[in-house]
Amino acid sequence: MEVKFSPLTLKRWQYFRANRRAFRSLWxxxxxxxxxLFAEFIANDKPLVIVYNKSIYLPVFKFYPEQTFxxxxxxxxxxxxxxxxxxxxxxxxxxxxxxxYKYDTVNYDLPTPAPSKPNYENLLGTDDQGRDVLxxxxxxxxISILFGFILTLISSIIGVIVGGVQGYFGGMVDLVCQxxxxxxxxxxILYLLIIMGSLVEPNFWWLLGLMLLFSWMSLVSLxxxxxxxxxxxxxxxxxxxxxxxxxxxxxxHVLPNAMVATLTYLPFILNGAITTLTSLDFLGFGMPPGSPxxxxxxxxxxxxxxxxxxxxxxxxxxxxxxxxxxxxGEGVRDAFDPRKVKV
Amino acid sequence: MSLPLxxxxxxxxxxxxxxAVKGVNFDLNHGETMALVGESGSGKSVTxxxxxxxxxxxxxxxxxxxxxxKGENLLDAxxxxxxxxxxxxxxxxxxxxxTSLNPLHTVEKQIGEVLxxxxxxxGSQIRERVIELLGLVGFTDAHERLQSYPHQLSGxxxxxxxxxxxxxxxxxxxxxxxxxxxxxxxxxxxxxxxxKILQQKLNMALLLITHDLSIVHxxxxxxxxxxxxxxxxxxxxxxxxxxxxHPYTQQLLNAEPRGMTKELDQxxxxxxxxxxxxxxxxxxSALFSPKAYFNAVKDVSLQVRQGETLGIVGESGSGKTTxxxxxxxxxxxxxxxxxxxxxxxxxxxxxxxxxxHKLQIVFQDPxxxxxxxxxxxxxxxxxxxxxxxxxSFAQQEELIIESLKEVSLDPETRHRYPHEFSGxxxxxxxxxxxxxxxxxxxxxxEPTSALDKAIQVEVLELLRDLxxxxxxxxxxxxxxxxxxxxxxxxxxxxxxxxxVESGPTNVIYExxxHPYTQALFKAAFEL
Numbered sequence: 009m010e011v012k013f014s015p016l017t018l019k020r021w022q023y024f025r026a027n028r029r030a031f032r033s034l035w036x037x038x039x040x041x042x043x044x045l046f047a048e049f050i051a052n053d054k055p056l057v058i059v060y061n062k063s064i065y066l067p068v069f070k071f072y073p074e075q076t077f078x079x080x081x082x083x084x085x086x087x088x089x090x091x092x093x094x095x096x097x098x099x100x101x102x103x104x105x106x107x108x109y110k111y112d113t114v115n116y117d118l119p120t121p122a123p124s125k126p127n128y129e130n131l132l133g134t135d136d137q138g139r140d141v142l143x144x145x146x147x148x149x150x151i152s153i154l155f156g157f158i159l160t161l162i163s164s165i166i167g168v169i170v171g172g173v174q175g176y177f178g179g180m181v182d183l184v185c186q187x188x189x190x191x192x193x194x195x196x197i198l199y200l201l202i203i204m205g206s207l208v209e210p211n212f213w214w215l216l217g218l219m220l221l222f223s224w225m226s227l228v229s230l231x232x233x234x235x236x237x238x239x240x241x242x243x244x245x246x247x248x249x250x251x252x253x254x255x256x257x258x259x260x261h262v263l264p265n266a267m268v269a270t271l272t273y274l275p276f277i278l279n280g281a282i283t284t285l286t287s288l289d290f291l292g293f294g295m296p297p298g299s300p301x302x303x304x305x306x307x308x309x310x311x312x313x314x315x316x317x318x319x320x321x322x323x324x325x326x327x328x329x330x331x332x333x334x335x336x337g338e339g340v341r342d343a344f345d346p347r348k349v350k351v
Numbered sequence: 352m353s354l355p356l357x358x359x360x361x362x363x364x365x366x367x368x369x370x371a372v373k374g375v376n377f378d379l380n381h382g383e384t385m386a387l388v389g390e391s392g393s394g395k396s397v398t399x400x401x402x403x404x405x406x407x408x409x410x411x412x413x414x415x416x417x418x419x420x421k422g423e424n425l426l427d428a429x430x431x432x433x434x435x436x437x438x439x440x441x442x443x444x445x446x447x448x449x450t451s452l453n454p455l456h457t458v459e460k461q462i463g464e465v466l467x468x469x470x471x472x473x474g475s476q477i478r479e480r481v482i483e484l485l486g487l488v489g490f491t492d493a494h495e496r497l498q499s500y501p502h503q504l505s506g507x508x509x510x511x512x513x514x515x516x517x518x519x520x521x522x523x524x525x526x527x528x529x530x531x532x533x534x535x536x537x538x539x540x541x542x543x544x545x546x547k548i549l550q551q552k553l554n555m556a557l558l559l560i561t562h563d564l565s566i567v568h569x570x571x572x573x574x575x576x577x578x579x580x581x582x583x584x585x586x587x588x589x590x591x592x593x594x595x596x597h598p599y600t601q602q603l604l605n606a607e608p609r610g611m612t613k614e615l616d617q618x619x620x621x622x623x624x625x626x627x628x629x630x631x632x633x634x635x636s637a638l639f640s641p642k643a644y645f646n647a648v649k650d651v652s653l654q655v656r657q658g659e660t661l662g663i664v665g666e667s668g669s670g671k672t673t674x675x676x677x678x679x680x681x682x683x684x685x686x687x688x689x690x691x692x693x694x695x696x697x698x699x700x701x702x703x704x705x706x707x708h709k710l711q712i713v714f715q716d717p718x719x720x721x722x723x724x725x726x727x728x729x730x731x732x733x734x735x736x737x738x739x740x741x742x743s744f745a746q747q748e749e750l751i752i753e754s755l756k757e758v759s760l761d762p763e764t765r766h767r768y769p770h771e772f773s774g775x776x777x778x779x780x781x782x783x784x785x786x787x788x789x790x791x792x793x794x795x796x797e798p799t800s801a802l803d804k805a806i807q808v809e810v811l812e813l814l815r816d817l818x819x820x821x822x823x824x825x826x827x828x829x830x831x832x833x834x835x836x837x838x839x840x841x842x843x844x845x846x847x848x849x850x851v852e853s854g855p856t857n858v859i860y861e862x863x864x865h866p867y868t869q870a871l872f873k874a875a876f877e878l
Contacts, residue, residue, distance in 0.1 A: 014723075014725075014768060015768055016723065016724065242714045242715075242716060243720050243721055243722040245681060245712075245720075246712065246781075246784070247733065248681055249679060249707060249710070249711060249712045250707060250708075250733060250734040250738075250788070251705070251708060251737050251738060253737075256737070261722055264724050
């Protein structure tokens with residue numbers, strides 16, 4: 009079936025498109041994000057394709073012991089090892105990704121002690137453990153965005169449900185939920201994260217869960233207000249008189265009203281989520297050591313002031329990412345502004 | 352005769368590419384009353400607002416024309432000059448007295464502000480003049496009223512305060528933009544009377560903007576009739592009313608709800624029976640102290656027969672809408688409600704939802720009662736999806752088309768969205784949404800009061816036809832007594848939540864018993 013948008017949605021989209029700054033930001037951001045999703049094909053310490061002895065090998069996807077290529081060990085082939093490279097080239101060829109480093113690949117062949125300056129081999133230099141900064145940047149960007157997206161998505165769903173229930177039913181439900189939220193939002197999040205960090209090894213999902221415990225509240229008050237307002241609309245009453253079930257009315261008639269406010273807020277919530285993850289990593293309470301992260305790169309930049317490429321790279325990438333999101337968010341906000349876009 | 356006080360020549364007003372006013376001409380002399388009449392969107396308010404240059408410039412522009420006030424062209428006047436004229440020589444009162452007064456200021460401060468600005472009054476001088484003005488507009492307790500805030504006043508009192516503000520500087524021209532539309536009939540009559548007396552007393556010119564021809568008839572010496580930004584007819588009220596030339600004027604004058612409904616079958620079964628219905632709202636609730644209640648509907652009993660129209664009349668706040676919502680079980684109430692002899696007052700959500708298709712409602716405002724995000728077909732078909740989920744898509748589509756035809760709308764328009772329709776068409780859509788479920792009782796909550804006069808008559812006729820065709824029972828709520836007379840068999844007059852009088856329509860209209868009913872009818876028919 010053909011997807012049909014309401015004329016209002018179409019107008020909003022047109023208004024958004026007409027805002028060239030926001031529209032370009034969206035394209036730049038989407039391009040960067042999609043590229044970073046394929047980080048393994050851009051920055052990796054394994055070749056993309058190997059043709060050896062007239063058969064094709066895909067090391068990015070599959071484990072091949074060194075013996076496959078005429079080596080001595082049963083461990084995975086180290087494709088960066090000149091010995092293995094020689095073996096493969098002798099009986100075939102291989103295609104490397106543009107950057108021959110993964111986020112955790114250590115370049116032992118540095119011209120100066122790590123952190124070393126940018127050169128043709130490491131375009132943005134290496135960090136203090138000899139790892140390629142550009143590769144770490146690509147992977148770190150991906151993790152930040154994905155973390156932000158997942159956190160925003162789940163916390164928005166929870167927030168919309170809680171706010172919707174509060175606003176639609178009102179009365180006692182609303183009163184009790186509001187008090188719980190007030191108490192819950194008074195808990196010191198950072199300390200909790202630090203305490204939890206000492207109890208468990210924080211990984212991506214642990215951090216996500218912990219932050220989710222608190223981030224769902226940001227949308228509740230907004231959605232609650234929209235539901236409170238909309239439940240007295242005539243067309244909502246008409247739906248009630250038609251005999252629609254509570255769920256039907258909430259979902260079909262009231263929710264679309266609240267979605268405007270929610271969508272307007274989403275880019276900013278996403279921004280907040282990314283910033284939080286970055287700052288936790290910076291403080292050392294975030295992702296496990298060794299994982300690519302913009303916050304950790306910032307911390308390295310602070311600790312290695314003599315290697316400005318670390319701090320500058322981290323600063324510029326975080327600043328650009330947040331700026332792009334803010335510009336997109338601005339465009340979305342204007343497009344949803346009822347004073348600017350009318351039916 | 353000397354120079355006219357206000358003279359508008361070939362005035363054009365343009366918003367972007369849209370011409371809101373296209374070449375309007377009229378003259379207004381000292382001490383004269385002129386009415387500017389037209390339906391919504393005819394450009395009458397825009398014309399009035401451009402006299403004081405109160406339009407949102409620069410979106411609005413005057414490509415042509417001039418507005419001469421005492422010989423001075425106001426369109427060329429500087430902002431400073433205009434500020435001097437506004438509120439001093441030309442004053443304006445607006446339709447909605449609720450929003451045109453600042454809720455944070457007392458009556459004294461609001462009126463006093465005008466005096467400080469234009470007359471540079473000080474201290475006790477202001478107070479004296481404010482008391483004088485309040486007396487002039489009919490406050491008997493002017494001293495106590497000085498410290499009142501707008502929310503402590505009734506609608507009529509607020510409009511009086513607005514008039515006092517407008518008159519504070521004794522302007523030579525008063526522009527009144529629908530000054531009584533938001534008020535109840537009895538208050539409306541009082542305010543108009545007041546305006547008339549004050550105008551004579553102060554010898555000012557009055558430019559009255561209205562859509563209500565009975566007001567024009569009573570108040571204005573001259574009348575200008577506007578349609579789609581053009582002035583279609585102008586002249587002395589008497590001669591225009593007696594001998595209208597333009598077809599539009601004739602249509603306006605004929606657009607009075609007339610006729611009667613078909614005789615009611617006296618043996619028809621009673622379909623809805625309400626006994627001792629009461630609705631109360633919690634006004635104040637605090638922990639540990641007894642709750643305070645406000646009784647919106649007090650102990651109301653009524654019976655409706657199949658095919659009958661029950662008219663419920665009352666001023667705003669009389670509880671008529673609350674009563675209707677209680678009958679539909681959209682509002683918690685006490686008392687008994689029997690639908691076709693079966694009690695429905697105790698039913699819980701699920702069993703109630705199954706009955707909902709028998710009781711439908713059409714709301715007052717056709718703009719807010721249709722979801723802007725759904726197409727017409729989706730809006731009308733929603734009830735089908737809920738009550739007849741077994742119907743195929745094609746069957747639903749067929750029923751939707753049929754119901755659109757029934758309300759005389761083109762079925763081809765069903766994929767459009769509500770904003771593409773006019774007010775009258777939207778109201779037809781709302782009626783189609785209710786009718787597709789084949790209800791037995793249709794509650795009509797002021798279904799015509801948001802519509803223009805000519806459209807009102809059309810909708811009313813449609814409703815009458817549908818009633819005969821489907822043996823529908825109507826509960827028709829309105830504050831407009833003429834409409835009620837044209838459609839109901841039975842009338843209930845409500846005041847402050849109770850029924851003050853009820854009976855067959857012709858009996859009540861010919862011989863009202865209760866003093867309140869008498870006052871209501873007097874205000875409505877002798878205007």
